[in-house]
Amino acid sequence: MFDSTRAFGSFAVPDTETARAFYGDTLGLAVRDVPGMEEYGLLEIDLGNDRAILVYPKPDHRPAVFTVLNLTVDDIDAAVDGLVDRGITMLRYDDFDQDAKGVVRGGTPLVAWFTDPAGNVIGLIQE
16 A cells, blocks of 8 residues: 655754754754745755664754654764764653763663753664
């Protein structure tokens, strides 16, 4: 019934230019305007393999209380260190046993979390 090869996720931010700078410059992901939708401020974060996440402006945005995007990494320690070096603070959750870096190491996957400037929760996953 659905073509899952063209499925995609999305999330809102109050300011797409701030999101563009964060996801592009701070995280180093490929971010582009959605062709034909520039006047609406729609962005795509390119995740490779013909996969992208839509980011759209919502002036009255409220961050979700859950993870909106998971990014897989080969080395979670290096990824966390790199984020911290860029001024990002890793999140802490009472329900998880996290180490000094904020990484949950109780098995696989290894996981850690941080927020974007809009307060959206982003997960780092090392499988």
